[in-house]
Amino acid sequence: PLDAQTTTALSGKHLLVTAGGTRERLDPVRFLTNDSSGKMGYAVATAAQQAGADVTLITAPTKLPVPSGVTVVPIESTQELADAVLTRLPAADGLVMAAAVADFQPVTAADQKIKKTTDNDELVLRLKKTPDILQAVAANKRPDQVVVGFAAETQNLLENGRQKLTKKHLDLLAANDVSRADIGFNGDNNQVTFLFADGHSDQTPVTSKRAIATTLISHVAEIFNQK
Numbered sequence: 764p765l766d767a768q769t770t771t772a773l774s775g776k777h778l779l780v781t782a783g784g785t786r787e788r789l790d791p792v793r794f795l796t797n798d799s800s801g802k803m804g805y806a807v808a809t810a811a812q813q814a815g816a817d818v819t820l821i822t823a824p825t826k827l828p829v830p831s832g833v834t835v836v837p838i839e840s841t842q843e844l845a846d847a848v849l850t851r852l853p854a855a856d857g858l859v860m861a862a863a864v865a866d867f868q869p870v871t872a873a874d875q876k877i878k879k880t881t882d883n884d885e886l887v888l889r890l891k892k893t894p895d896i897l898q899a900v901a902a903n904k905r906p907d908q909v910v911v912g913f914a915a916e917t918q919n920l921l922e923n924g925r926q927k928l929t930k931k932h933l934d935l936l937a938a939n940d941v942s943r944a945d946i947g948f949n950g951d952n953n954q955v956t957f958l959f960a961d962g963h964s965d966q967t968p969v970t971s972k973r974a975i976a977t978t979l980i981s982h983v984a985e986i987f988n989q990k
């Protein structure tokens with residue numbers, strides 16, 4: 764449940780939330796993506812809406828129902844996500860970047876379906892880095908805006924998380940151990956360690972993504988109050 768302080772701090776605030784795994788097209792019928800279900804981001808959007816925020820959910824394709832009372836902006840690729848975030852950021856008070864963004868995209872997407880060839884048993888894909896959206900956001904954000912990232916790690920969770928918090932100029936980072944089968948990408952439960960800009964951290968128990976989203980949103984409210 765959301766406390767009164769959270770609701771007061773977030774009431775009327777415009778929050779952008781991103782969710783799902785981006786898709787990078789190889790050809791008209793194929794793409795590269797990842798295991799993200801979108802559940803964590805959708806839970807954050809729902810918790811923010813319930814706290815009285817005006818929420819825009821920028822989402823890669825998922826199997827999830829649209830949360831009620833939330834404006835949905837569908838995207839597929841990382842470039843589309845970057846464009847959607849950066850055009851809306853000036854009018855927003857905050858951003859929660861829960862999307863699992865592809866780090867690489869094909870150098871070129873084929874216009875036609877890639878065919879099997881008789882003279883070739885291997886297909887070599889050339890990939891290039893996608894734009895880092897949070898890095899671009901950091902360069903454009905105002906001091907009154909709150910920006911939250913996630914970190915998906917399979918090792919050195921806290922050390923890697925701290926580095927991302929600093930490098931991406933975040934107010935808050937939710938570090939996620941994605942090597943564990945019981946939590947993370949596809950399930951209904953999760954466990955995160957919240958890393959704050961002032962150096963302190965706070966680990967949640969293993970609990971529902973809904974409960975973690977509520978805690979995240981209450982931290983966002985506290986950060987707004989400190990700005």
Ligand code: CTP
Pocket residue numbers: 841860861862863864865866893894895896897898911912913914915916927
């Ligand atoms: N992110 C982003 N743009 C990208 C890649 C990631 O904005 N091109 C965001 C994610 O949405 C997340 C945060 O950056 O909030 C950290 O993502 P993560 O994949 O953990 O870190 P990376 O910086 O991509 O580094 P790596 O995957 O190598 O650990």
Ligand code: CA
Pocket residue numbers: 864865866
């Ligand atoms: Ca990444």
